[in-house]
Amino acid sequence: MTSNDITDRLRERLEGGTLSLPVLPEVAVKVIEAFNQEDPDPAVMVKLITRDPVLSAHLLKAANSPALRTAAQIATVQQAVARLGMRMVGVTALSACLGPKLFRAPAYASFIDGMWQDSLATAVWAREIARTLRRNSEVAFLAGLLHQIGQPIVLQAIQDLDGKGAVARGPTEVLALLEEFEPLASARVASAWLLPPPIALPMLYWHDFLLAPEPRDGVALVAVAQRFAVGQVPDPELAPEICNRLEFLELELDRAKVGALLAQTGTVHALIEAMRA
DSSP: OOHHHHHHHHHHHHHHTOOOOOOOOHHHHHHHHHTTOSSOOHHHHHHHHHTOHHHHHHHHHHHTSTTTOOSSOOOSHHHHHHHHOHHHHHHHHHHHHSSGGGOOOGGGHHHHHHHHHHHHHHHHHHHHHHHHTTSOHHHHHHHHHHTTTHHHHHHHHHHHHHOTTOOOOOHHHHHHHHHHHHHHHHHHHHHHTTOOHHHHHHHHHTTOGGGSOSOOHHHHHHHHHHHHHTTOOOOTTTOGGGGGSHHHHHHTOOHHHHHHHHTTHHHHHHHHHHHOO
8 A cells, every 4th residue: 555545545535434443341431431430430440450469569669659648558459549649640541541552553553552651651740740840640541541542542553554463654654644643543533432621632732732723721731741751851950941931931830840851760760661561
């Protein structure tokens, strides 16, 4: 299939609503539902997670990392919910559910794995930035985790169109296809998964937060977190111009706040490692 053919077929699937989307695990569905409720029931989350020994072990590993644990060792899912809160437990579980294994694109497995590691790092940095700014850290985490979800959706569609056993297309062609189709794929995911605006908007506009509708501070937060995640935030004492970038100004992240965030790099990296499934 030629480049023009794949472009036309991708556009047809995305615009026609026939794109194949991953089916969310039950735990992931319940976590997303919880973000749409004012008073979610923690017993439901505990029951879902304890049903899965692997997921329970992943949660407890993350909950006992230095960045999350607030007191003594956490030994049960119930303790994790009581100590960390349902939403933080939920997004931690979600990070284990929505990894590369959710997608069927073996030709692009290494690309998807790298993208997911980048998204997880962005999520953890988004949580840290939100805490610094006294905003909802769990929503920020989930927004960071899902901000690039359109990319593996597009790659899976390419794999489906090329057929089982097809080799990966060249990086130049793939990047061009992602640039063109990621926003539309993200919009399809946001609609199908019933994602609330604070999580959906960063998926659509993180490349250029100025295009987002107001309020756009949540999109700016994810854009900044992504810069931290890939090591593009220098010491503001040595490079003060970083704080003059529009996304930093949007969040009022001055030199002192950026420096304080960079001082947490070791703790953040420890949490990223703990949350890797």
